Amino acid sequence: MCHELGHFVLGHSGKYFTELRGKSDSVKEREANIFSATVLMPDIVLLSKIFYRQDSFQKVKNDLAVSQEALIYRLINLFNHYFFDKESKIKDVVYDYYYGFNQRILFYFEKMSKSIIKEYKATKCNIYDRML
Structure with a gap:
């Protein structure tokens, strides 16, 4: 939907x-x-669940109620946005995470965590102000 x-x-x-x-x-x-x-699957939520809580791929997928394909797609897209690595390397990192090997994905999230947090803090929106 x-x-x-x-x-x-x-x-x-x-x-x-x-x-x-x-x-x-x-x-x-x-x-x-x-x-x-x-x-x-907002950046800040993925950062929290994967980097800080170190949830497994399956747990993140289930908690966010998304498909395996959607989570893989989102992670590849997220890393493509922040890094200029070859897409094949990014896919390897995501598939490592899928298979339970978290080291490289944690390294990627560590490298971009400050940017994600900064962007999150800079986003100020009060839905009630927009309704008035």
Whole structure:
């Protein structure tokens, strides 16, 4: 549902709401995937669960009620945003985490933790002010 909401919020035409899974490589599908993954798994939440609490892949997936594919996609996208490593190296880090080897993912989160916290603290939004 969040993916479909992403199409709406991003202003995609109505045809994307009914598009079959086979066409998921389009730019608009990727945008909706990124939107939904970011909404369901914010950077600060992933930092807390993976770096500080050192939750397993399965626990994070279950706690956030997302699919395995969605969590893998989100972590790859997150690391691509913060690092300029080759995507194959980033995928290796994420798959290590999936298989229970946490060392490299903890190192990545340590390198970007200050940036995530700074961005989180800089975000000030009072939903009640916007309603008035």
